[in-house]
Amino acid sequence: MNTLQLRADKISFAYQDKTVLNEIDLAIKPGELVGLIGPNGSGKSTLIKCLSRALVPQHGRVWLNGYELASLAPQQIARHIAVVSQAVELPPGFTAFEIVLMGRVPHLAWWQNENARDKQIARAAMEATATWSLADRLVNHLSGGERQRVVIARALAQEPQVLLLDEPTAHLDVKHQIEVMELVRRLNRERGLAVLVVFHDLNLAAQYCSRLVLFKEGRVYKMGAPRDVIAPDVLREVYGVELLVVPHPQNQRPIALVGGM
Amino acid sequence: MIETKIAYPARQRRGAILLGASCIVIAVGALAATFGSVPIPLDALARMVVAKFPGAQIAATWTPTWETILFDIRLPRVALAALVGAALATSGATYQGLLRNPLADPYLIGVSSGAGLGATIAIVFNIGAISILAFAGALGATALIYALARAGGRTTPTTLILAGVALGAFLSAITSFLMFQNDSAFRTHQIVAWMMGSFALSSWQSVAVMLPYLGIGWVVLYLNARVLNVLQLGDTQAQQLGVPVERVTIILVAAASLITAAAVATSGIIGFVGLIVPHAVRLVWGPDHRFLLPMSALIGATFLIIADTFARTLLSPSELPVGIITAFCGAPFFLYLLRRKKETLI
Numbered sequence: 001m002n003t004l005q006l007r008a009d010k011i012s013f014a015y016q017d018k019t020v021l022n023e024i025d026l027a028i029k030p031g032e033l034v035g036l037i038g039p040n041g042s043g044k045s046t047l048i049k050c051l052s053r054a055l056v057p058q059h060g061r062v063w064l065n066g067y068e069l070a071s072l073a074p075q076q077i078a079r080h081i082a083v084v085s086q087a088v089e090l091p092p093g094f095t096a097f098e099i100v101l102m103g104r105v106p107h108l109a110w111w112q113n114e115n116a117r118d119k120q121i122a123r124a125a126m127e128a129t130a131t132w133s134l135a136d137r138l139v140n141h142l143s144g145g146e147r148q149r150v151v152i153a154r155a156l157a158q159e160p161q162v163l164l165l166d167e168p169t170a171h172l173d174v175k176h177q178i179e180v181m182e183l184v185r186r187l188n189r190e191r192g193l194a195v196l197v198v199f200h201d202l203n204l205a206a207q208y209c210s211r212l213v214l215f216k217e218g219r220v221y222k223m224g225a226p227r228d229v230i231a232p233d234v235l236r237e238v239y240g241v242e243l244l245v246v247p248h249p250q251n252q253r254p255i256a257l258v259g260g261m
Numbered sequence: 262m263i264e265t266k267i268a269y270p271a272r273q274r275r276g277a278i279l280l281g282a283s284c285i286v287i288a289v290g291a292l293a294a295t296f297g298s299v300p301i302p303l304d305a306l307a308r309m310v311v312a313k314f315p316g317a318q319i320a321a322t323w324t325p326t327w328e329t330i331l332f333d334i335r336l337p338r339v340a341l342a343a344l345v346g347a348a349l350a351t352s353g354a355t356y357q358g359l360l361r362n363p364l365a366d367p368y369l370i371g372v373s374s375g376a377g378l379g380a381t382i383a384i385v386f387n388i389g390a391i392s393i394l395a396f397a398g399a400l401g402a403t404a405l406i407y408a409l410a411r412a413g414g415r416t417t418p419t420t421l422i423l424a425g426v427a428l429g430a431f432l433s434a435i436t437s438f439l440m441f442q443n444d445s446a447f448r449t450h451q452i453v454a455w456m457m458g459s460f461a462l463s464s465w466q467s468v469a470v471m472l473p474y475l476g477i478g479w480v481v482l483y484l485n486a487r488v489l490n491v492l493q494l495g496d497t498q499a500q501q502l503g504v505p506v507e508r509v510t511i512i513l514v515a516a517a518s519l520i521t522a523a524a525v526a527t528s529g530i531i532g533f534v535g536l537i538v539p540h541a542v543r544l545v546w547g548p549d550h551r552f553l554l555p556m557s558a559l560i561g562a563t564f565l566i567i568a569d570t571f572a573r574t575l576l577s578p579s580e581l582p583v584g585i586i587t588a589f590c591g592a593p594f595f596l597y598l599l600r601r602k603k604e605t606l607i
Contacts, residue, residue, distance in 0.1 A: 054497050078503030085501075091361075091493035093548035102491050106503035111484040113551075158502070 005029055006051060006081065006162050006194060011060035013046055020046045021057065022218040028162065028194040033185065035205035036198045037229075038215030039239055044198045045086070047215075048166045051196070052083045078106035082155035086167040086198075088147065092140035096150045099139055100126055103157025125156035129183055145176030152183065163187070165197045169204065177201075181208050202256045206230050207248070214238060230254035275552050282559035289563050290343060293570040294335040298577055301327055301335075338463040341471070341527060342569040342583075343562035345460075346534055348475055348524040350561025352517040353535025354542070354553050355482055358489045359513050360418040367521040367535035370425040370514065374432035375402025376525040380455050381436045385443045391455065392470075392526040399522035402432060407514060416510060417496070457582030458531035460569050467527045478520035479558070485513060486550040493548065531584045533591030534561050534568075537598075544598055 007027040013020050020043045028034055036044050049055040051062055053069050062069040064080060082103070090099055103125065104118040114122075126132040129149045139147060148168060155163060165184065169177040185208055188195045199205035205212055206226040214222045214229050216238045222229050235243045235256060244257040295301050305323050309331055312319040349367050356365040368374075379398025383391040410416050410424040440452055482489075488509055492499050496506050521535075538561045542553055565583070568590065572583040 049497070052501050054500055073503075074500050074505050075503035078501060081501075083498075083501040085498065088498070089495065091548065093543070094490070094493070098490075098549070102494070102502060105488075105491055108487075110488055110509075113487060 005063075005065055006196075007063045008047070008051065009061045009063060011050055011057035011062060013043075013050055013055060013057045020218050021050065023060065024218075024220060026213060026220065026223075028196050030161065030194050031188065031192045032211065033188045033195045033197070033209050035209035035212045035226075036196060036215065037200075037202055037205050037212060038221075042215040043218040044215055045166050048083065048085075048164050048196070048198060051164055052081055053077055054083075075106050078158060078160075080160055081162045081164060082158040082160035084148075084151050084155050084163070084165045084168050086170045087144070088151045090139040090147060090151070092138065094139055095135065096131060096137055096139055096142065096146075096153075097122065097126070097135040099150055100131070100135075100153045100157050103154040106158055121159065122153075122157045125153040126150075128156060128187070129153040130179075145172050145179065148172065148176070148180055149183070152180070156187070160193070162194045163196070165195070167198050167200055170200065177204065184208070202230055202235075206253045206255065207251075227252075227254050230256055278546075279552075279555055279559065282556060282563075286343060286559055286562045286566070289566050290339045293339050293566050294331060296570055296574050297330070297335060299326070299330055301331060306331060333464075337465045337468055338460050338569065338573075339566055340465075340468050341463040342460050342565045344468065344471055344475060345524040345528045345531065346538075346561035346563070346565025347558035348471075348478075348520040348561075349531065349535040349565075350538035350557040351479065351482060351554055352521045352524075354539035354550070354557040355489065355513055355517040356535075357539055357543075358548075358550055358553075359492060359510065359517075360422060361493065361495075362418060362422060363540070364536075365422070366532075367517065367524075368530065368532075370421060370518065371402030371406045371429055371432070372399040372518055372521045372525060373530045374429040374436070375399045376522065377456055377530065378402075378432045378436045378439075380529070381439050381452050384448050384451050384455070385439050392467075396522050396526035399525055400518060402428065403514065403518040403522075407511070416507065421514075454582060455529045457584040458529035458587075459572070459580065459582050460528055461573075461580055463527075471523045471527050474523035475520050478516045478523075481512065481516040482520075483551075483554055485509065485516075486554050489513065489550040489554075490548075529582075529584070531565070531587055533584075533587040533595075534565055537591045537595045538564060540595065541598055 005027060008024050010023045010025055012022055024047060036047065038044055046055065050057050053074065056070050064072065064077065069077060100122045101114055101118065104114050104122065108114065123132065126135060129152050131146065131149045131153050134142060134146055134150065139150065142150065152168070168180050168184065172180065181204060184195060184197065187193055197209070209226060211224065212226050212229040213220055214234065221238055222234055230245055232243060232245050235241070242259055244259050245254050246257060247253070248255055291303065291306060295303050295306055305327065308319050309323055309328055311317050312321070352367040356367060356369055357363060375398035376395040379394035380391050383389065383394040388394065406421070406424045406428050409428065410420040440449055443449060488504055491502055491504050492509065500506050539553065539557045542556045542560060546552055546556060568586040569583050572581045572586050575581055
């Protein structure tokens with residue numbers, strides 16, 4: 001059973017003298033699907049980078065199951081944490097299968113090549129993301145949605161316990177948005193992955209997440225169930241706009257709407 | 262096992278292609294050794310080579326002069342051209358992949374300017390050991406550029422390239438100054454000839470001196486070929502996939518610089534091989550470094566053997582610098598490739 005926990009303990013990060021993250025406390029547990037929302041520049045992507053050690057916070061610590069993240073080698077971290085960045089650029093000339101196979105990197109010594117088992121795992125990851133039919137296609141010939149699913153397949157091939165996604169639905173049309181989010185939710189439920197997703201779309205976040213974290217200027221402004229976070233007074237404080245919040249007709253989750261004339 | 266149909270037609274037959282290319286290197290090398298002021302027929306060449314093997318019973322139907330020309334002059338020269346071509350092409354492929362920059366070549370990170378300065382100092386001050394000073398200059402300049410690029414925080418491809426261009430210009434200025442204030446036209450000519458590259462002074466000894474450096478560099482690069490593929494995703498993604506980007510970069514720069522420095526020290530600065538050969542291979546067979554590196558080495562070897570054969574026969578008895586031939590054939594071929602396949606692969 002997956003018991004891995006990723007926890008940020010009062011982490012702060014600044015680019016030069018501009019503070020982007022300010023004493024963030026956040027824990028993601030197995031089986032949880034947490035949504036991270038907030039205005040542009042509020043530090044969401046920076047948090048994802050700190051949680052995957054692409055950046056190391058100047059203050060505070062990130063803990064991976066009792067180990068400090070900064071003390072672990074990149075390879076050890078990548079065996080547990082997979083990241084899907086927003087609108088990923090993939091190097092042209094590689095096939096989708098080759099890209100997914102790169103997800104096995106954390107499990108190989110630097111001089112080793114992938115063996116049959118690695119290929120089997122990559123194939124299973126592609127089947128789970130409905131990308132196996134794209135295996136032989138060059139990634140530069142794929143559409144945005146296909147590319148995004150290939151990158152998620154690569155993350156799965158890492159066999160992680162924690163999945164961090166930075167706006168995985170950016171630039172996708174509504175059909176692909178739903179496809180990607182249904183896939184993420186299924187992986188979260190079936191495999192017990194701890195998932196943190198950065199969202200731009202408040203309604204998508206409210207629909208899919210059990211818990212929302214709302215950022216404002218590098219701090220956690222509010223954290224809790226979607227109905228507590230997506231509320232007119234909270235959104236007015238954070239985004240500075242008047243929004244109408246109504247319950248979803250089927251599941252009562254909050255929906256934020258632009259006010260009518 | 263999983264069967265996948267792969268977009269580049271030849272992916273399953275890579276072993277066969279590499280084997281075929283190796284045969285071509287040997288065939289072209291043998292053919293090149295027949296050309297020269299004293300032509301040696303191919304069958305005589307074959308008999309002389311076979312006679313060298315212990316236990317071979319071949320009647321000596323050739324003159325001793327032929328034997329001397331073949332074994333002491335032509336074959337070491339062909340071998341050295343092949344090794345240098347392979348070294349430059351491999352290192353060019355590595356730099357293009359590592360820096361994710363299509364204009365990267367083996368000389369980008371200071372190797373040529375450092376080696377040029379070393380050779381110039383050796384010639385101007387009449388020290389003699391041109392190869393040793395060129396080798397030291399190449400590695401010294403690379404180390405200095407890496408240190409400079411690092412000083413500004415994390416080493417990125419961009420800072421490496423910029424530091425390389427800046428320090429390269431600085432070292433070239435010193436070289437030009439030394440050439441300008443030196444009053445011997447002979448030495449100036451010697452420097453210019455060295456800068457354009459030549460295999461005129463090849464011997465089995467230079468082959469033997471070069472081999473260990475090439476061997477070490479090649480083994481390190483080939484073992485890192487898969488990691489080099491992952492680096493194509495960019496530093497952040499590679500790191501998030503568990504690649505220690507900083508350490509891998511140092512290792513790859515060191516190995517690529519070592520083989521380039523060894524090549525430059527033995528034959529001077531030969532342009533275009535390290536730039537166009539990896540591009541040509543990438544355009545035809547795709548960007549997987551596990552194939553790109555060995556194939557570039559083989560094509561680079563073939564290309565430089567042919568170029569050197571023209572260099573020494575075109576204006577016989579005098580010799581052209583081989584760098585002129587590589588640039589003269591390389592540049593138009595590169596433009597042709599660009600026009601034919603506009604979809605750039607890096």
